[in-house]
Amino acid sequence: MEKQQVETLKRILANKQQCIGIIVHTNPDGDAIGSSLGLYRFLKVFDYPDVHVIAPNDYASFLHWIPGNDQVTVATKNEDKAQQVIAGAGILFCLDFNGFGRTEQLANALSDSKAVKVMIDHHPQPEDGFDIVFSDTNASSTAELVYELITSIHDEDAIDTLTAQCIYAGIVTDTGSFSYGCNNPRTYEIVARLIEKGVDGEKIHRLLFSKYTESRMRLLGYCLSERLVVMPEFQAAYIHLTKKDLATYNYITGDTEGVVNYAMNIEGIRLAALFTEEDDHVKVSLRSTGNMDVNLLARQHFNGGGHKNAAGGKSFQDMNNTLRAFVSLVKKGI
Ligand code: 5GP
Ligand code: MN
Numbered sequence: 001m002e003k004q005q006v007e008t009l010k011r012i013l014a015n016k017q018q019c020i021g022i023i024v025h026t027n028p029d030g031d032a033i034g035s036s037l038g039l040y041r042f043l044k045v046f047d048y049p050d051v052h053v054i055a056p057n058d059y060a061s062f063l064h065w066i067p068g069n070d071q072v073t074v075a076t077k078n079e080d081k082a083q084q085v086i087a088g089a090g091i092l093f094c095l096d097f098n099g100f101g102r103t104e105q106l107a108n109a110l111s112d113s114k115a116v117k118v119m120i121d122h123h124p125q126p127e128d129g130f131d132i133v134f135s136d137t138n139a140s141s142t143a144e145l146v147y148e149l150i151t152s153i154h155d156e157d158a159i160d161t162l163t164a165q166c167i168y169a170g171i172v173t174d175t176g177s178f179s180y181g182c183n184n185p186r187t188y189e190i191v192a193r194l195i196e197k198g199v200d201g202e203k204i205h206r207l208l209f210s211k212y213t214e215s216r217m218r219l220l221g222y223c224l225s226e227r228l229v230v231m232p233e234f235q236a237a238y239i240h241l242t243k244k245d246l247a248t249y250n251y252i253t254g255d256t257e258g259v260v261n262y263a264m265n266i267e268g269i270r271l272a273a274l275f276t277e278e279d280d281h282v283k284v285s286l287r288s289t290g291n292m293d294v295n296l297l298a299r300q301h302f303n304g305g306g307h308k309n310a311a312g313g314k315s316f317q318d319m320n321n322t323l324r325a326f327v328s329l330v331k332k333g334i
Contacts, residue, residue, distance in 0.1 A: 001145075027057065030208065038143060054082045073085070082106060119135060124295060140181050164199045223239045239273070277319050284315055
């Protein structure tokens, strides 16, 4: 954490009466919710009376156990409150994203807001528009950065068990249970401190990863047996799901989370994709290993972005044309 930035933030946080907004990206994942609720809990423990977490849209039910979840305002369900907080806040913490566009329908309000905007994020290529920036692509997760920030503002005592649980949830989801993006000792040092704070890592793992409904599990089976296409000569694999598929398996938000990783787990595969049909676009989820840069692929071809090895975006072509375009890119060597 850059000292001067921390000092600036500390000065601004001296005013406890102001409205504080904590905003995450659209389709929030475990890191977005874990990091924002960790920061929320910290501010509540330190008696900030007017703190609000805003998610642009709904998220998976396996994240609902995270402490403070009932305090999250989901903008698609309560647009007025979300807009009010953004317009009226003195500080807006922007977590797990680095460009206003990632908040979709809230982006204009965000750029219009007079609040001090604080980015806490670990994605590459941060955009302008933020006043204080904590951006570190080496961090496993935004939750890890929230840990660093809280302990820089105060000390380790500022993290209680509930804050630790939130942060742990962010780290464990964004690293695929410590399987990527965490090859550095610091992540494990932080995790050790979180366990000391009372986190039950095994319990949290069960809450996050062993909560499949039967239909979600069968949808995964369908993806792998009926929809997986492997292109071994190009070290690529992909899966697609139509709206009809989703309806057949009673899809709810979060049910396709993790599906793309199964394609990635095939020996020899360096690029995997999941295409999911939505109302006005096809959602694209990309994963890779090594030097294959899916952030670039998502930016150049799918109106998105992300990390080098995990990115996402949207296609505004229909499913068949989207798949055709992807296959042609793969055959060209991207
Ligand atoms: P997922 O495939 O799990 O939806 O997303 C993987 C990664 O890509 C996450 O880090 C997420 O923040 C990023 N990502 C997903 N969709 C988009 C998008 O539409 N735009 C950008 N810039 N990043 C995205
Ligand atoms: Mn993240």
